Amino acid sequence: STLPTTVLRSEILEGQIDAKKGRASNKAPPEITELLFTTASSSLFVLSACGELAVYTIRAGDFFKVDQKFVDREYAEKLESLEEKKKRFNLADGEVTVQDVTARVKSLTQRLIPFDDLHEVLPALANSSTLRRRSDKQSALPGVFVCGRRTSLFFSKEGRLVHHPFQTHGSIRGFCEIATEATRASFVVAGEGFISFCALDRKTDYLADWCVRREIVKKTPHFVGYMPATRSCFVVVSEPSPFRPVRAPFDVELKITIDEESGNPMATGVVPRAEQPYIPITSPIPVPMNDRYTATLYSAVPWKLMDSLPLDENEQVLAGGVGTLTPETDGAFALNANGLPQTMTLFALGTAFPLGEDTTCRGRLILLKASSDSSKKKSIITVHKEDSKGPVTAISFVKTYVAAAVGGSVKIYAYDAKQTRLVTISFLSAANYIPKLVGFKDFVVFGDLFSSITLSKIHIGDKSTYTLAKHAKDFEVNSVEVLYRGKDLGFVVGDPHGNTLLLSFQGQRDRDGNVVGGKLVEDAGSRVSSAVTSTLRMRVPKANKAELSDEALVVYGTAGGEIGFFQPVSERAARTIASLTKAMGLIAAQPAGLDPTSFRAIPTLDPARGIYTNEVMLDGDAAQRFMLLSHPERALVASAAKVSQEGILSALCGISEQSLQIL
Numbered sequence: 001s002t003l004p005t006t007v008l009r010s011e012i013l014e015g016q017i018d019a020k021k022g023r024a025s026n027k028a029p030p031e032i033t034e035l036l037f038t039t040a041s042s043s044l045f046v047l048s049a050c051g052e053l054a055v056y057t058i059r060a061g062d063f064f065k066v067d068q069k070f071v072d073r074e075y076a077e078k079l080e081s082l083e084e085k086k087k088r089f090n091l092a093d094g095e096v097t098v099q100d101v102t103a104r105v106k107s108l109t110q111r112l113i114p115f116d117d118l119h120e121v122l123p124a125l126a127n128s129s130t131l132r133r134r135s136d137k138q139s140a141l142p143g144v145f146v147c148g149r150r151t152s153l154f155f156s157k158e159g160r161l162v163h164h165p166f167q168t169h170g171s172i173r174g175f176c177e178i179a180t181e182a183t184r185a186s187f188v189v190a191g192e193g194f195i196s197f198c199a200l201d202r203k204t205d206y207l208a209d210w211c212v213r214r215e216i217v218k219k220t221p222h223f224v225g226y227m228p229a230t231r232s233c234f235v236v237v238s239e240p241s242p243f244r245p246v247r248a249p250f251d252v253e254l255k256i257t258i259d260e261e262s263g264n265p266m267a268t269g270v271v272p273r274a275e276q277p278y279i280p281i282t283s284p285i286p287v288p289m290n291d292r293y294t295a296t297l298y299s300a301v302p303w304k305l306m307d308s309l310p311l312d313e314n315e316q317v318l319a320g321g322v323g324t325l326t327p328e329t330d331g332a333f334a335l336n337a338n339g340l341p342q343t344m345t346l347f348a349l350g351t352a353f354p355l356g357e358d359t360t361c362r363g364r365l366i367l368l369k370a371s372s373d374s375s376k377k378k379s380i381i382t383v384h385k386e387d388s389k390g391p392v393t394a395i396s397f398v399k400t401y402v403a404a405a406v407g408g409s410v411k412i413y414a415y416d417a418k419q420t421r422l423v424t425i426s427f428l429s430a431a432n433y434i435p436k437l438v439g440f441k442d443f444v445v446f447g448d449l450f451s452s453i454t455l456s457k458i459h460i461g462d463k464s465t466y467t468l469a470k471h472a473k474d475f476e477v478n479s480v481e482v483l484y485r486g487k488d489l490g491f492v493v494g495d496p497h498g499n500t501l502l503l504s505f506q507g508q509r510d511r512d513g514n515v516v517g518g519k520l521v522e523d524a525g526s527r528v529s530s531a532v533t534s535t536l537r538m539r540v541p542k543a544n545k546a547e548l549s550d551e552a553l554v555v556y557g558t559a560g561g562e563i564g565f566f567q568p569v570s571e572r573a574a575r576t577i578a579s580l581t582k583a584m585g586l587i588a589a590q591p592a593g594l595d596p597t598s599f600r601a602i603p604t605l606d607p608a609r610g611i612y613t614n615e616v617m618l619d620g621d622a623a624q625r626f627m628l629l630s631h632p633e634r635a636l637v638a639s640a641a642k643v644s645q646e647g648i649l650s651a652l653c654g655i656s657e658q659s660l661q662i663l
Contacts, residue, residue: 036112040142041156045112047071053146055154055161067163068627070653071150111147115177118143118155118187118200141206145175151189155206162207170194203303210563215303220291223320225347230370232306232379233298234347236317242279243290246313248353248362250387293317295349297370297379307379309368311351318363319350319405323397323439325367327417333400341400344369344415346383350392350404363391365404365413365422386413386422394446398439398458401425405434410446412458412465426465428456440482440537443468445491447477453493455505455520471503471520481535481554485568490523492554492566494532501525502566502617525613526600530560565620573651574618576643580651581622583641588629590622623652 034047044056044063055067118141143155151166166172174190186199200206204213219237226233257266279287293316295309311317324343326333333341349366365386371379390407397403402413402422412426433449442460447453452471459466471493479494483502490504502525507518536555553567569577584590600619626637626648638645 034110034112036114036144038114038142038144038156041161043154043156043161045144045154047112047146051148053152057161065628065630066161069152069163071146071148071152113145113147113175114142115145115175115187116142118177145187147172147175153206157207160207162209164206164211168196215298217296219294222293222317223349225320225322226300227322227345227347227370229345230372231300232370233300234320234322234368234370235296235298236293236320236349237296238291238293238317240289241292242283243288244313245355247355247359248315248364248387249312250364251353251360251362290314291316293351295347295366295368295380309380309382311366312353314353314355315351315364316354317349317351318391318393319395319437320348321395321397322347323402324400325397325402325415326400327415328400329417344383348395348397348402348404350395352391352393354391360389361391363388363406365392365395365402367402367422384415384421394434394437396437396439396444398444399442399460401458403437403439403444405430405437405446408433410434410437410444410456412444412463414463425463426458428454428465428467430454436477436480438480438482443482445480445482447480447493450474450476453477453480453491453503453520455491455518457515468507468515469505469518469520473522475501479532479535479556481537481556481566483537483552483554483566483568485551485570488568490568491520492535492556494528494556496531498528498530498532498558499525500528500532500617501613522613524615524617526617528556528558528564528600529562530558532556533559566617567620569618569651576647576651577618577620577623579641579643580626580637580648581619583637584622584626587637587640588625588633627652 031049032046033049034045036045037043038045042058043066044058046054046056048054051070053069053071054065056063057066058064141155141157143153145166146152146154149171151168151172153164153166155162155164168189168191170191170193172189172191176188176190178186178188186197189196189198201213203215204211217235217237219239221235221237223236224233258264259266279285292313293311295311297306297308298304299306323346325346326341326343335342347368347370349368350363351366352361352363354361365384365388367383367385369381369383371381386404388404388406390409392404392406394405395402398412400414402415404411404413408430410428410430411424412428413422414425415421416423428444428446430446430448431451434446435449436447438445442458444456444458444465445453446456452473452475454470455468456465457468458464475493476495476497477493478496479492481492483490483492488504489507490502493501493503502523503520504523505518505520507515510516534557537552538555540549540551540553551568553565555563555565557563600616626634629637634645634648638648641648
């Protein structure tokens with residue numbers, strides 16, 4: 001007799017992904033290789049033969065798809081016959097048999113492995129009564145580990161499922177949880193020729209969308225710079241202190257006196273002093289407060305404070321960044337023992353001394369270095385301090401030089417190893433004020449406060465700088481970053497109101513192929529939630545991750561707490577995603593009834609502050625929501641977009657592949 005059952009809903013997975021061509025094939029739906037259901041998060045994991053992982057959750061008695069990823073786009077090893085392997089490898093019978101058995105064992109390896117508890121317990125609580133009073137439901141952090149070439153960790157807590165990629169140097173075939181009182185949050189992963197013993201960090205929050213680790217500094221952090229060589233991190237912090245009208249120590253006054261006997265004038269420098277005495281912060285006398293900045297150095301291995309460098313009184317840090325500088329000796333680069341140019345990885349700070357409208361604002365360019373010798377008491381080494389007559393508002397490293405924006409001008413500095421100081425080699429002038437400066441190869445891009453951006457190039461031979469192009473539009477620049485793909489070069493420019501422009505550079509070359517001019521053209525526009533406060537350009541690695549490709553994406557952060565990507569795509573993928581987002585806005589349900597494309601296209605509440613462009617940037621959120629639709633809904637959207645489902649999946653998988661390689 002047949003067991004009576006009721007089919008609630010049938011779900012058909014998509015076709016296989018061809019790893020060689022990078023797009024979906026026209027074969028039949030793939031075979032389902034593994035099914036796993038977890039009671040902690042009430043989630044169902046479905047893994048297909050082509051590497052597609054679909055996650056479903058139970059809501060109102062039915063399964064709904066909440067996530068879909070391609071954990072392995074590459075095929076499993078093909079099971080060839082013994083005769084084929086003999087011809088291809090020219091091996092003996094015994095070696096071929098061993099390889100054949102190994103390939104079959106790999107194909108039968110369990111890839112979805114659940115675990116009960118990877119919750120980290122602080123050492124101070126390991127033997128306390130507080131830990132013993134906790135229930136298993138409160139302290140446990142269950143989830144699922146996905147083995148393969150691209151491994152993942154799924155954590156579940158109170159019905160919520162969070163995904164985090166797990167980076168390794170090879171394919172993982174096995175996972176085992178170490179569940180003892182002494183080694184909580186530990187596990188072992190086994191791969192082809194290696195075994196790794198791993199442990200989760202005790203201060204990291206794994207239930208967030210991104211792994212977050214919080215370090216309490218009890219001060220306000222402003223700038224962060226990571227030093228890979230010493231595995232340390234510079235952090236610029238500030239704390240309130242009583243204000244005194246003290247000017248910069250190098251801002252001296254000239255006192256001119258005339259000798260009565262000879263009649264010759266004599267000039268002497270006098271450092272101005274504050275008339276107001278220092279008042280401690282605990283004093284009952286009301287005094288104005290000002291921020292006192294300090295450069296601190298943290299070790300990224302034990303996560304502890306190594307050294308600190310207090311800045312001068314009333315000195316504020318306006319810019320900071322990490323870069324590489326090549327010293328010069330008599331106009332030539334200094335060489336190391338191997339005959340290569342010697343480089344220094346430095347953390348640069350741009351400071352200012354604002355003391356009101358009646359006092360000239362001075363500034364400094366400070367170069368710091370982290371000491372690699374742990375035996376020294378001082379870990380922060382001050383390489384150079386360059387005094388300037390104006391505030392240093394932006395800093396960027398360009399080739400072997402460092403560029404600094406001083407007021408309304410840009411200065412290019414070279415480091416003279418013989419004199420151990422910075423030497424000005426070039427000078428550029430802007431219209432008003434430069435809030436942002438970006439260096440890319442031998443190009444310098446700086447944004448003016450009211451006159452958009454300007455693209456300049458440094459000629460290494462004669463150490464000169466000339467302007468290539470300038471965007472002729474009154475645009476208030478708040479952020480600038482470089483975006484490129486192959487030979488296409490563009491710039492993402494943002495203003496304080498959340499408006500974003502994508503400008504492309506159309507260069508003009510001479511007979512020798514050198515770029516001698518060009519123009520900046522507006523390609524598209526968009527709008528984010530608030531003003532973009534920081535950007536980070538990251539190059540996309542190739543599929544084997546051995547080298548980097550000729551493509552870069554931009555990670556941005558806003559004042560409202562939003563983190564997102566600006567990623568260049570091919571022309572074919574752009575047309576596919578544009579048709580998809582338009583169809584998604586017409587057919588699929590959208591949050592709050594407004595599709596993301598229309599939200600990004602409309603200006604702000606004030607029409608005078610909005611931007612109007614002919615094209616709108618493609619919205620990745622609307623495109624990625626296509627992966628969560630069911631098979632009938634996908635077919636309906638693809639029909640409305642007049643694009644095949646295979647073409648849509650190929651475009652989306654290409655974008656997801658690049659983002660995952662970065663992360």
